Amino acid sequence: MSTATVEDLTEVAAPEPFWSRPRKLGTALILLGVVAAGVFGSLAPGEDARFTLSENAEGAALSIHGPFGAVLFGVLTVIAGGVMVAGLLKRRSNLLLVLGILTFVLSFLCWQVAGHFMPLVDTTEGTLQLALPLILGALAGVLGERSGVVNVAIEGQFLMGAFAGALVGTMATSVWAGLISAAVGGVLIAGILAVLSIRYLVDQTVVGMVLNLFALGITGFLYERLMQPDAQTYNQPPQLPEWRIPGLADIPVVGPVLFEANLLVWLALGLVLAIHFGLTRTRWGLRTRAVGEHPTAADTVGIRVRGLRYLNVLLGGVVAGIGGAYFTLVATGSFTKNMTAGAGFIALAALIFGRFTPFGAFGAALFFGFAQKLAFFLSAIESPLPSQFLNMLPYLATLVAVAGLVGRVRGPAASGQPYIKS
Amino acid sequence: MTAETQTPAVKKPEPAGDDSFMNVFLRNLWSANNVLLTALSVVLAVVIGAVLIVVSDAEVLAKFGYFTARPSDALSSSWELISTAYSELLMGAFGDPAVFQAWFAGTATWQQAFTPLSETLTYAAPLVFTGLSVALAFRGGLFNIGAQGQAVLGCIVAGVAGFSFGLPIVLNLAVALVAGVIGGALWGFIPGLLKARTGAHEVITTIMLNYTSALFLSWLVIQKGVQAEGRSDAISKTVAESAQLPSPGGVLRVHLGIILAVLVTAGVAWLLKRSAFGFEIRAVGANPHAARTAGISVARTYVLLMAVAGGLAGLGGATQVLGTAHALTPAVAGNIGFDGLLVALLGRNRPWSTFFAALLFGALRAGGNRIQSFAGISLELVTVLQALIVIFIAAPALVKAIFRLRAARSTGLGASLAKG
Amino acid sequence: ACGEAPAETPAASGSTAAEAAYKACMVTDLGGIDDKSFNASAWAGLQAAQKEVSNVDPKYVASSSEADYEPGLRSYVSQSCNFILAVGGLMGEVTTKVAKESSSSQFAIVDSNSGNSNIYPMQFATHQAAFLAGYLAAGYSKSGKVGTYGGLKIAPVTIFMDGFADGVAHYNTVKGKKVEVLGWNKASQNGTFAESFIDQNKGKSVTETLVSQGADVIMPVAGGTGLGTAQVAKDSAGKVSVIWVDQDGCTSAAQYCDVFLSTVVKNIEEAVKEAVVKGAKGETLAAAPGYVGDLSNEGVSLAEFHSFDSKVDAGLKTELETLKADVISGKVKVESASAPK
Amino acid sequence: MAERRLALQRPPGSITELREIPLKLELRGITKRFGDLVANDHIDITVEPGEVHALLGENGAGKSTLMNQLYGLLQPDEGQIVVNGEPLVFKSPRDAISAGIGMVHQHFMLVPVFTVAENIALGAEETRGGPLGWLDRRRSRRDVIDTSKKYGLPVDPDALIEDLPVGAQQRVEIVKALTREVDLLILDEPTAVLTPQETEELLTVMRSLTDMGKSIVFITHKLKEVKAIADRITVVRRGKIVGTASPDTSEDELAALMVGRAVSLEVQKGPAEPGDPILKIDGLVVDDDRGVRAVDGVDLEARAGEVLGIAGVQGNGQTELVEAVMGLRAARAGAVRLDGADLVGLSTKKILGSGVGYVPEDRSHDGVVKEFSVAENLILDMYDRAPFGNPIRIDGSKVGSNATERIEQFDIRCQSPATPVGTLSGGNQQKVVVAREMSRPLRLFIASQPTRGVDVGSIEFIHNRIIHERDQGTAVLVVSSELDEVVGLADRIAVMYRGRILAIVSPDTPREEIGLLMAGITGATAEGEK
Ligand SMILES: Nc1ncnc2c1ncn2[C@@H]1O[C@H](COP(=O)(O)OP(=O)(O)OP(=O)(O)O)[C@@H](O)[C@H]1O
């Protein structure tokens, strides 16, 4: 046939408008770099900033003169921005952006850490620790969302998982029983979400929000009735053991964080990979995405739309439930009322921040975890900023990152819409 | 020119009022028996709640231990427990007949008789505003999880204005209220602007702003000039009398806020239905592409809408400070933003339904206080009851299915099987 | 379901006890009854009073928001409670308002003093006990660094941190040492806060940060969040120890008893118990001067060392005893901006 | 004979097993109701193996509804589907697929963010076995390429659907159905967005399919196609069968049968009386969504009282051209003047306000708000202007009376002005848009694909309104990929190809010549006017 298709048209190369995205971001980087070199550099006390490779002051350390480091990294930020504005290395503009931001953060750290030390193992470990439930929660969100079911009940699934994990874990004196029941707890909430929104067509956001309330009430209630009067029998679950992989665990910084860890760390990392490849490379993934984007189209090729949605929401329940187990079986050894304290909502934000992809969600969760850990670190080394403002750091950083870097996020087209067949 | 010669248009039944699609949809959904349905939803929630109440009471539960031996014990004590619980709930929300009798007999004041209603309205007032905030944003296609943060900002600005200016009566109140609106509007404007300019998803930005505002408030209340003099704890100066929302006082906490809520609800209803801006909101919410093609600026609508929604939530915060709390504390806004979310969802994002949903929530809060204090039933259980009621009211199909009122889903499948 | 039915009891026996019931009713602050802090302590006090005087009938209502304070108090007024306890300084205004209108009811409040004649105030010079804790921590620390952090930056929290920092400073002057306090700077009134009283995960993370900076004795003033600290100490296998606050850690968080060096006890429990017992016996509760718990009346104290008893050396123990006497006598002054006025 | 070719043409990795028995389908007494509306009223149809059975009917006659039941998407309230003498119940498309039925849907059933190959594979994925169901993308791609070669339907397996013009998407839909080796193929308006050449190709494909013994149900609004391919014709009106016809029946007769009255298929118009130029476009350059140049220096002029047609295969920049004129898309360079005043940089609202009417090409996406009532949609771009309202408030009674009037005037078939537009048939939705845009005094009227998917009765009506508008002295710009439509309506025709105007010709130019221009082949004749 003699029709012109788009492929033919792409030959016509278009000159980009001058103020392209990379140029704008590059300019921002230059400004940031100037601030970093100037302000951070002049404020930094004239002492060394030490970055130790251990979890405390001991051992080998990277050390740099504070003002020098602040200026140096600030200049590097300017250079990264300059390269972007000059339009060089166009293909690598994302890499440049990351480099620019990284050097800016380093410059900031040189200022703050000068005269103190920053233990890198502790920072990395803390980042991962704060991010871990967020990763699992956001992955649960990915599973539901990609098949077209919005899951705002992550918080509820967390709570239920944390509660069930603690209760059964204690009663069975087995951490594994606890882990499994945490998953069951998550599935319970996910199941209600699934039935009400998929079968009874109730607005998914409504159900999700209400389920958060429900989980809060029911776990709080049972906690009062069972756990609080008799913690010994109901609320002292065994902890997930930490395993060390000899050899790998000796790698500096990363080793102690990743290879001397509990199962949940590996599980979370494994799930990120598994869900990523599952979604992009398998039949299940293709169908899941189809159902989330255009359920009618999926239906017309013989896919069971509702069945697949049920499956994915319930799988999400498993993942979020395990995320909840983190609170009671890993972080600490007991359940308390409302102990997840809004982590489910942050996970929801990480999910969107990460553009509904497993890697994106993972990155967003780490970003958030790092910002929070950094805030704790800065307050511990007596940063002059009031603690309330330091504690805003993760939230403001996310806000800026989302507005400045991530921009428009397009979710799965059919997300939130029930599939109605007449 | 050919119009006259053509067959007349399909018979036009009487227009069914200027109903929106939503209304038509809802009418179909609820069919003829929606009163019955609502009643059944409440019944269901109440029944499940009753089971929980019984199960949670060790004493009564013990009586079930010898149920076969003497069922009357278990049954009567369960009944007693349940009926006390629910009658306390009702009395806490609407009024205690005994107190009314006492009032007629002259042994109690009318104020005492109306205290429960006053409590319900007191709790409901801020929820109306935050509920409307969420509902309005929803109609424009935005999910405003940020009502909480906007309410906090409303609290802050209204509170500070309330104790700072020392303006004369009426004016002081008006200024404080407006200040609250502006504070909330600013906190709504930011995510609106970010969405319009950069596409940043409002769910993320508003969640982040919620935390930010809470931290800001907890910093602010202990600053000099804000913190109450002579106090070391986190509480601000008291809002000037003239800036407080007028209230009968004494046991009656209800204040002008609820009247304001009625007016604002009417205003929002008008805005959505009759105003040009409301038309824009609805068009952008339903189909932003078509709205844009028809010349409506989607970006401008988002920004304005979020500012207005934020202003509403801010007004909710302002009523909280100027009506009930009278001073800023870190938790002064309570949970009104998140509750507002549920209220809006329950009211299906329509203004008057949202108003009544807020009243229902207010009643549950007021009744919940009484059930806790008089019947000793845990607050957590009240939360569960709340959740159950919302679930059942929001899921009429489920209620129908449970009571087998009518096949919940399309009957098509069954029919074709039967006949084919 | 096949159990035996108990014999029917005559209905009269119940009512005799109820006749003289002394209803002690408490309205909690937002943390609820299980805040591992003052609400929990106050409730424990009511229960202890019931043990002592059997006709005390304790009950509570939990506030889920500040707007619940007033209806909570009022509903107890209308239930004719004999003793209505408000927990927390933020309830001060509301309690005064309700108390003024219900002049025949007896009120009490923790951490506040309004001067109203029918409100029995209970306040605590917590910084005095925290001072001892700071001294203890400084003396016990091997790393020369100790840490503390709070739940929220509010007076009932920072008063602990002030005292703690002063205690360490005192140790340094006396001994000519340089033990550092991480997480709180008394002069600038700035430090580390988890912004939560429930988030154990945050507590854990904050603690790990302090530990990584070298602290080996940590005092979390953050309710349930502090459990995260206890967990870190537990995982550290003896390297890190914890100073608990409010109620003796070995009772309120018994599973972690092994890691508690001691507890800065704010003896709300005892104060409440005594007030209720007095009330139940018909004694009057004088609003002035009310109750101010300090080291002298054991209203605040440093708890036992429990499992650390053998690890704290005798010299330090004696010094602490002397120091306690000096604080009581006024020889050593301990001050805090957050102290009761 | 048929059997031999069947065996020969079977593609290498065909998805479904070949069925030896040809499929005979009978629909018996199918009835489907939506509330009070009877969309299908006891419909009986038989489709013999190897025949093309055409279904004709106005918009909203119930054709798609009938087919959706046959495909298992909807369940009939009454009646039976009988395949080879055996009554079957299709609870979902799965059942229909396993009975050997395939369908190309009127509204594309393609996932926009998937590639062509992914869309075609979906539901019948090639996997490398194993429990994980690892996708075999190589094989999927090859299958697509094979089928596309075999039937002469070029598709790029790696292109994203959302990047493709509608014509290409339609080809993907057809390839998708063909890879599944069905015995009965339902084609619901497959030619609505195809060019004449593409349509010709499709008809050839259909013939070869019937030669293989497969049967086809073919729905279209274009009577020429019906006459060219159908073996039997069934006409539906308001849910009932109103007659059957043979391919020999004349177009006029068919049209009359469909609509229930005589329809003139030619546009009735007098000679144009062109006045001053109203719209002047100079050197306009526009990029598409992906930043690729779509309009590459276009100069055009539309005069008062004439219809300027823009002919061209979809995807040659027409969409972007019109959007740039309307202020919906930024112009990179050039000027657009309306009565001498520059429009570039003005908001869409201002442009609409300065006397421009605009019918967008994708009505359900850009033209109407489906949840809104007919009345509201009729004022969608005038809600804040007199007489309907002001920037503050909208006058409900004016909106209502306007609706009643327009519904009457434009013969919009709806239950009431309060009916949500989403429940109207496509043709009537289109009339709502046209009515809205023509209900104010205009200087310029731009209509993109004004009659796509619209039945003959409505086409006649819309065409007449456009000519009427011209005769009142408005400059009219009609963009259409439908050559018949452009030739019928326009007084001058600009042919657009790859972002440029290749030539401006008169409507009397031989069609073949215009067809060649649309394919980018310039002859010696056409340059005259430019
Ligand atoms: N799901 C539905 N709910 C309500 N009404 C419907 C539904 N589907 C179709 N209808 C109505 O049934 C009638 C038949 O619609 P159908 O789509 O079958 O028409 P059609 O003949 O395919 O029209 P067209 O030529 O425009 O494609 C229309 O009046 C339509 O409004």
Ligand SMILES: Nc1ncnc2c1ncn2[C@@H]1O[C@H](COP(=O)(O)OP(=O)(O)OP(=O)(O)O)[C@@H](O)[C@H]1O
């Ligand atoms: N949810 C619904 N409620 C009522 N009617 C509906 C609904 N969904 C679809 N319809 C009707 O179903 C019919 C078929 O839908 P479809 O989208 O195929 O329209 P159409 O008339 O065929 O459009 P076109 O003319 O563009 O081909 C439409 O006429 C529409 O009125």
Ligand SMILES: [Mg+2]
């Ligand atoms: Mg159709």
Ligand SMILES: [Mg+2]
């Ligand atoms: Mg159609």
